[in-house]
Structure formats: C-alpha cells, structure tokens
Amino acid sequence: MTFAVSTLLSEETIRDRVRALGEQIRADYEGKNMLLVCVLKGSFVFAADLARAIDLPLKIDFLGTRSYGDGTESSGVVQITYDLARPIADVHVLLVEDIVDSGLTIAHLLQLLRTRNPASLKVCSLLHKPSRAKIEVPIDYLGFSIEDRFVVGYGLDHAETYRNLPFIGVLSA
Secondary structure (H helix, E strand, O other), X not given: OOOEEEEEEOHHHHHHHHHXXXXXXXXXXXXXXXXXXXXXXXXXXXXXXXXXXXXOOEEEEEEEEEOOOOOOOOOOOOEEEEOOOOOOOOOEEEEEEEEEOOOHHHHHXXXXXXXOOOOEEEEEEEEEOHHHOOOOOOOXXXXXXXXXXXXXEOOEOEOOEOOOOOOEEEEEO
C-alpha cells in the first residue's frame, strides 16, 4: 500500500529545536563523562544531529529495541535486539529516543540501565505523545509533544520505510 505523507514538523523546525536541546544538554553536562545511548533504529538520525549540537566531549553507544513490528501500534512487548558495547557504571548516561508513546519501552530501558549503576540516567526524546501514555516516564529533554498520529521521517519508520525523510510527517492512505 502506498501512503501520502504530509509535513507535521519541518526540517528547519526540527533543526532549530535540536540545536536548542544541544545547548541545554551542554550546560547540564559540562565537565561530566557523558555517554549518549542511541535507541535503535528510530533515533539514529536525531542522535547524530543531537551529538553534533552538544559542544562537549562525549561518547556514543547504541541499544537496539523492537516493539512495533511492521504495524502502527506498539505490541507492548520490548525486545532488546542490540545491547551496549561497554559498561556504564559511573558514567552520565543520556538515553536518546525518537518517540515516547506508551512509555513502556522507556520504562523498560530505564529499569534495565539503572541495574548497571550509571552516575546519572536521563532521557532525551524528540517526540512525545502524552495521550498515548500507559505509564508516566521522565523526559528530561523533549523536542516536541504531538497529537496521537502515526508519524514517520527523521528516523521514524513505517515497516522500515520513510526513515530518510528530512522532516516528520503523517501518513495517510
């Protein structure tokens, strides 16, 4: 099935917000051993731009999860598909996510990562759908709150497509 994509957040709007988030994060993490943990696959574009917007020395690692499959609704079951490559004990970890929807994935990841004794653990999400929350989770740095619409682009996908769009769009049949 082919979908039309209408723009929800433009490339320029995203770029400006990512730049502002980077400045805020830089101020908060000055002098700390910082690790960005990019939650794959959806946040890789956001995490790359965010890393360049944070004017500090930092490390980057990746954590793969799966909860959507090929549908547009989260299954509610979080699978770890790729784990961190290094220990995070005594490291200031910033978990970078594309979207917080139900909150189940982030809650699961926070619980998992806390057992590894990071110096601190915070969440940065490009998008948040508050109306879909099944569990409240802390989002320390947020790009945008959006309505309950299925979005693609800027790393977010539908059945592994549309990730390469430079904007956030809404699918329609």
